[in-house]
Amino acid sequence: MNVCTGFIPLSLIKTNEGNIMNVNPLNLENKVALVTGAATGIGASCVEYLARMGAKVMATDIQTELGQQSVDGLREQGLDVAFHTLDVCSENDWDKSVKATLAQFGGLDILVNNAGIYIGGTLLENSLEQVRHVHKVNVESIFLGMKSAAEVMKPGGAAGKGGSIINLSSIAGLIGVPGHSAYGSTKGAVRLYTKHAAVEFGKLGYGIRVNSVHPGVIRTDMGAQAFQDFVDIGLAKTTAEAEELIIGMTPIGKLGEVEDIAQMIVFLASDAAGFITGAEFSVDGGMGAQ
Ligand SMILES: NC(=O)c1ccc[n+]([C@@H]2O[C@H](COP(=O)([O-])OP(=O)(O)OC[C@H]3O[C@@H](n4cnc5c(N)ncnc54)[C@H](O)[C@@H]3O)[C@@H](O)[C@H]2O)c1
Structure with missing residues (x-):
């Protein structure tokens, strides 16, 4: 299936017998995904892209009404998606959401740990409460x-087929950015949590790959918060000027769109990424390469 605008799936793969076959390894039919923070932004786009590639998708978020609306729209287009309320900081919610996914779709092969929050301000302005809160939402959620x-x-689990876990980190988890110390420290933790889990799960024979994705500045509500933060800490006079400044920091010369991230998630979720684990993928227009 190739229905995503601008999406060109690979089609030639080498079989174990050494033959080249014309199939689509990005096809996600027979796979079940759970996406967090899926009511809006990058998460909502991931739900749509995964579902258009054939996956059955459980979209989750704390914003129940918005998440349900988004899923209703996709269901009307024939996509196999459902919604469940999940606060990623709640162990009890995780338990219920995973059980609901197994009950509805009969498995779990892909987890996209996307939900996250941003707090700005300089290190001297941040309070301990703010720092603890952003770490709770962005790091404890990844653990849970x-x-x-x-x-x-x-193996032996209720789904039991191994799978792919994709954790949303950030360019701010790889390089320093003014106003991003509290947020960036959480995303640095996500990067390394990913690698530890990947190595452990690999060595223990779980058949679960774990990778991190590092977006640059993407046009979402959170992206807009970053512009406002540049204004608040005095690096730009207006949000428009902040946007220009950030575009200037991006070699490719534009902001990212949610689809840029969703397509990377599809790849990492798919069998095309079968030999990839513990790796970090920047989708940042070159910002981190400088
Ligand atoms: N937009 C960017 O520029 C950018 C850049 C780098 C990384 N990221 C990362 O990508 C991910 C998605 O970002 P986005 O731009 O789509 O953000 P967004 O703010 O547009 O959407 C985040 C979603 O997460 C949900 N959420 C927040 N707290 C939650 C909780 N406790 N439990 C469940 N859901 C919760 C929100 O309701 C919302 O639907 C985040 O992890 C973010 O840190 C974004």
Whole structure:
């Protein structure tokens, strides 16, 4: 299936017998995904792209009404998606959402740990409460998500077929950015949590790949917060000027769109990425390469 605008799937793969076959390894039919923070932004786009590539997708978020609306729209287009309320900081919610996914779709092969929050301000302005809160939402969620999913994905688990976990980090988890110390420290933790889980799950024979994706500045509500933060800490006079400044920091000369991230998620979720684990993927227009 190739229905995503601008999406060119690979089609030639080498079989174990050494033959080249014309199939689409990005096809996600027979796979079940759970996406967090899926009511809007990057998460909502991931739900759509995964579903258009054939996956059955459980979209989750704390914003129940918006998440349900988004899923209703996709269902009307014939996509096999459902919604469940999930606060990624709640172990109980994780348990219920994973059980709901197994009950509705009969498995779990892909987890996209996407939900996250941003807090700006300089290090001197940040309070301990703010720093603790952003770490709770952005890092503890990754722990709970990987634990809840791996428990059912590993051999002998309720799904039991292994799978792919994709953690949303950030360019701010790789390089320093003014106003991003609290947020960036969470995303640095996500990067390394990913590698530890990948190595451990690999060595223990779980058949679960774990990778991190590092977006540059993407046009979403959170992206807009970054512009405002540049204004608040005095690096730009207006949000328009902040946007120009950020575009100037991006070699490719534009901001990213949610689809740029969703297409990377599809790749990492698919069998085309079968030998990739513990790796970090920048989707940042070259910002981190400088
Ligand atoms: N937009 C960017 O420029 C950018 C850049 C780098 C990384 N990221 C990362 O990508 C991910 C998605 O970002 P986005 O731009 O789509 O953000 P967004 O703010 O547009 O959407 C985030 C979603 O997460 C949900 N959410 C927040 N707290 C939650 C919680 N406790 N439980 C469940 N859901 C919760 C929100 O309701 C919302 O639907 C985040 O992890 C973010 O850090 C974004």
